[in-house]
Amino acid sequence: MRVDPSYSSNLVSALDxxxxxxxxxxxxxSSGVSFTSLSQNPVASGENVLxxxxxxxxxxxxxxxxxxxxxxxxxxxxxxxxxxxxxxxxSLATSANNGTMNSSDVKSISxxxxxxxxxxxSLANTSYxxxxxxxxxxxxxxxxxxxxxxxxxxxxxxxxxxxxxLETPNGQRIQLNVPGNQIFTANGANSVFGALxxxxxxxxxxxxxxxxAVSDTTALSTALNYVxxxxxxxxxxxxxxxxxxxxxxxxxxxxxxxQTSLMQADVAQVSTQLSLSETQQTAxxxxxxxVNSTSNNLFSKLQ
Amino acid sequence: xxxxxxxxxxxxxxxDADQSALNIVANNVANANTPGYTRETPNWQENSPIAxxxxxxxxxxxxxxxxxxxxxxxxxRLDQQxxxxxxxxxxxxxxxxxxxxxxxxxxxxxxxxGDIGSDLTSFFSSFSSLEADPSNDSSRExxxxxxxxxxxxxxxxxxxxxxxxxxxxxxxxxxxxxVNALTGAIAQLNQQIQSTSPDADAGTLEDQRQQDLSQLSQxxxxxxxxxxNNGLSITTTAGQTLVSEGTSYQMSTGMVDGVSHFFVxxxxxTTQLASGGGQLGGYLTARDQDIPGVLxxxxxxxxxxxxxxxxxxxxxxxxxxxxxxxxxxxxQSTQVAGSASTMTVVMTDPNHIAxxxxxQGTGDNSNATAMANLAKQSIVxxxxxxxxxxxxxxxxxxxxxxxQTENTAQNASVTQLQTQNNALSQVNLNDEAxxxxxxxRSYQAASQVFSMLDTIMQSALNLGQQTTVT
Numbered sequence: 001m002r003v004d005p006s007y008s009s010n011l012v013s014a015l016d017x018x019x020x021x022x023x024x025x026x027x028x029x030s031s032g033v034s035f036t037s038l039s040q041n042p043v044a045s046g047e048n049v050l051x052x053x054x055x056x057x058x059x060x061x062x063x064x065x066x067x068x069x070x071x072x073x074x075x076x077x078x079x080x081x082x083x084x085x086x087x088x089x090x091s092l093a094t095s096a097n098n099g100t101m102n103s104s105d106v107k108s109i110s111x112x113x114x115x116x117x118x119x120x121x122s123l124a125n126t127s128y129x130x131x132x133x134x135x136x137x138x139x140x141x142x143x144x145x146x147x148x149x150x151x152x153x154x155x156x157x158x159x160x161x162x163x164x165x166l167e168t169p170n171g172q173r174i175q176l177n178v179p180g181n182q183i184f185t186a187n188g189a190n191s192v193f194g195a196l197x198x199x200x201x202x203x204x205x206x207x208x209x210x211x212x213a214v215s216d217t218t219a220l221s222t223a224l225n226y227v228x229x230x231x232x233x234x235x236x237x238x239x240x241x242x243x244x245x246x247x248x249x250x251x252x253x254x255x256x257x258x259q260t261s262l263m264q265a266d267v268a269q270v271s272t273q274l275s276l277s278e279t280q281q282t283a284x285x286x287x288x289x290x291v292n293s294t295s296n297n298l299f300s301k302l303q
Numbered sequence: 304x305x306x307x308x309x310x311x312x313x314x315x316x317x318x319d320a321d322q323s324a325l326n327i328v329a330n331n332v333a334n335a336n337t338p339g340y341t342r343e344t345p346n347w348q349e350n351s352p353i354a355x356x357x358x359x360x361x362x363x364x365x366x367x368x369x370x371x372x373x374x375x376x377x378x379x380r381l382d383q384q385x386x387x388x389x390x391x392x393x394x395x396x397x398x399x400x401x402x403x404x405x406x407x408x409x410x411x412x413x414x415x416x417g418d419i420g421s422d423l424t425s426f427f428s429s430f431s432s433l434e435a436d437p438s439n440d441s442s443r444e445x446x447x448x449x450x451x452x453x454x455x456x457x458x459x460x461x462x463x464x465x466x467x468x469x470x471x472x473x474x475x476x477x478x479x480x481x482v483n484a485l486t487g488a489i490a491q492l493n494q495q496i497q498s499t500s501p502d503a504d505a506g507t508l509e510d511q512r513q514q515d516l517s518q519l520s521q522x523x524x525x526x527x528x529x530x531x532n533n534g535l536s537i538t539t540t541a542g543q544t545l546v547s548e549g550t551s552y553q554m555s556t557g558m559v560d561g562v563s564h565f566f567v568x569x570x571x572x573t574t575q576l577a578s579g580g581g582q583l584g585g586y587l588t589a590r591d592q593d594i595p596g597v598l599x600x601x602x603x604x605x606x607x608x609x610x611x612x613x614x615x616x617x618x619x620x621x622x623x624x625x626x627x628x629x630x631x632x633x634x635q636s637t638q639v640a641g642s643a644s645t646m647t648v649v650m651t652d653p654n655h656i657a658x659x660x661x662x663q664g665t666g667d668n669s670n671a672t673a674m675a676n677l678a679k680q681s682i683v684x685x686x687x688x689x690x691x692x693x694x695x696x697x698x699x700x701x702x703x704x705x706x707q708t709e710n711t712a713q714n715a716s717v718t719q720l721q722t723q724n725n726a727l728s729q730v731n732l733n734d735e736a737x738x739x740x741x742x743x744r745s746y747q748a749a750s751q752v753f754s755m756l757d758t759i760m761q762s763a764l765n766l767g768q769q770t771t772v773t
Contacts, residue, residue, distance in 0.1 A: 002731065002734075004726045004729065005726075005730065005731040005732065010718065033407075036406065036407070037399070037406065037407070037703075038402045038407060038699055038700030038703060039700050039701075039704040041700070042697045045696045045697060045700045046694060046696055046697030046700075047693070048407055049420040049689065049692055050690070053420065053421075053424045053689040053693075056424040056425065056428060057427075057678075060428035060429075061431065063432060064431055064432050064435035067432070068435045071436070129436070130438075131438055135664070135666065136667075137659060137663045137664030137667035138664035139438060139664065140664075140665055162664060162666070164434075164437070164668045167431070167434065167672055167675065176435075298733040298736035298737060301736075
């Protein structure tokens with residue numbers, strides 16, 4: 001049987017291959033990444049895109065949630081102050097209604113309630129990073145203004161009924177705001193400003209129309225209950241954001257570990273392969289030097 | 304009856320023949336490393352016997368010249384496999400350059416640069432941040448800057464692909480002149496072979512023709528057709544004649560629709576060359592099929608994302624209070640083709656991002672939510688943008704890996720055929736050493752017989768006298 005006399009060139013190409021494989025393995029070891037081009041692992045490359053996308057979305061939600069938590073907490077503490085102001089107003093009104101006060105005391109009550117009204121209005125006009133938080137979607141317009149032209153004075157809402165939601169990566173919608181008209185100027189008996197303005201007018205002259213004043217006081221306590229209910233909405237949102245943010249963080253941890261194990265080079269395996277490649281290369285070099293030595297030729301035996 | 308004289312004649316013939324055989328061995332050894340050289344073996348022929356008085360007397364041997372040891376079927380098979388291997392080889396080189404544009408993002412911040420997948424996510428996530436605070440200036444800036452990064456990376460990738468495409472075009476055109484030189488040389492060799500050696504193997508000329516054929520096979524896919532008088536015609540694999548015995552048909556190039564097309568005479572053979580094989584086939588497959596495929600995916604992505612985002616931005620209210628006419632964020636191309644390379648951000652003022660719903664106050668975030676939700680909607684070819692990109696990289700990777708496997712297999716097959724062919728046709732120095740020893744011994748034996756015949760002749764001439772003739 002005849003053989004290919006140029007077998008040493010085949011050996012050299014085998015040597016090239018083993019060197020290329022060594023180079024690849026060394027680069028895996030030094031970068032710690034198991035594949036550096038799409039063709040080395042097409043399926044994992046696609047999977048990697050999806051994992052990174054989810055990780056990045058989670059990351060972005062974590063940032064968003066800390067932004068909205070700040071705003072929600074400001075809203076909550078503002079409503080907390082409103083509740084304590086209103087409680088104070090109710091106790092002032094109740095003491096004025098029991099008929100034991102003289103005219104100047106009643107007037108002073110009117111002034112105090114008027115002060116509370118201003119305080120509540122300024123709380124209702126609270127802004128966060130330059131944006132009014134109880135103005136619905138009209139965050140650049142002062143939501144509440146009071147006109148004293150008539151008596152009782154009229155507080156007008158200039159915002160709208162828009163409600164914003166934040167969507168979590170898995171699609172949950174969390175309410176971000178409660179529009180001011182829902183909290184402070186709700187229709188009928190629930191209007192905080194309506195009740196306060198009426199009480200100021202009731203006591204302004206120093207003489208009390210008890211039945212009117214009692215009815216207005218009752219209206220204010222109804223409104224106070226209503227404000228507390230709206231505050232619960234905000235509190236719920238805060239706990240939802242916190243829960244969602246925790247869920248997302250744990251999701252992100254898992255995704256990151258999945259992505260890392262997808263891309264990470266298996267050091268033990270790569271080292272073994274590298275050592276095999278090195279052995280093969282040494283063997284090939286020896287074989288090449290043996291077969292290429294001049295004594296391996298019949299001509300060298302001829303005398 | 305044989306005579307001593309005829310014995311002399313037989314022996315001198317044998318000496319001539321052995322010398323001639325030694326000459327062939329020497330030629331083989333001398334050409335051991337000549338590319339394309341086919342080893343030759345001496346042809347021994349028994350001379351016609353002479354019948355004298357009813358007795359047949361042998362008249363020795365003649366060496367009638369060398370024969371090249373070649374297997375035409377094997378070499379043609381090798382050429383064909385070579386065409387396939389070089390086609391997949393040049394296609395693989397092109398695809399490797401393509402896939403280098405879409406290196407997998409390992410997740411570290413440095414590897415994110417230029418990664419369209421993470422650009423897409425950043426872009427849509429920037430709307431999620433805007434959702435949290437719709438009138439925040441820095442969130443708005445973030446939307447524009449991530450849009451710019453996305454548009455830049457997509458248009459850069461498209462520009463690189465177009466550059467690669469025109470580089471392949473030039474390389475393909477460069478191949479043409481080599482093909483023409485080789486087909487010209489083959490036509491000329493055909494003429495020489497047909498005139499000098501119409502019936503037998505043409506030896507060295509045949510070696511040259513074979514060498515040219517194997518070079519041609521690396522460049523372009525061909526069929527070989529042996530014609531009468533040892534001639535050869537060559538067509539492309541699809542049947543367009545390139546060489547018809549002594550005549551070659553030159554391949555020319557011309558621009559059609561912005562890319563080079565290839566002609567023989569007035570026939571456009573570009574499509575058949577692309578599927579034919581050889582380097583040219585690989586270049587053309589990459590130029591006309593692989594790169595346009597990748598570009599069209601990028602075009603779809605760019606077109607869908609910019610159209611949907613622009614439409615939504617014009618369906619909301621921006622910070623300046625523009626209701627339903629906030630303007631485009633991305634340049635809006637009118638057709639899908641070419642949208643990747645022309646993708647840019649045209650919006651300069653972040654206040655024109657319409658985060659609020661139509662008719663809503665500027666603090667509303669419903670339109671920002673809608674834009675962020677585009678990331679979860681099937682807006683690109685029935686898939687979400689990220690799913691589309693993920694499929695795109697998987698498909699590209701699988702294509703490259705497929706071509707790589709194909710190329711490895713074809714190269715292995717070429718090596719195997721090459722080994723078979725080398726075993727048959729290449730000069731093996733050990734074999735030559737052995738042949739040389741054989742012929743040398745044969746020559747020595749013939750010389751020995753000659754000198755013994757001389758002694759016999761001497762005895763005959765002297766007829767028993769010992770000293771007359773020495």
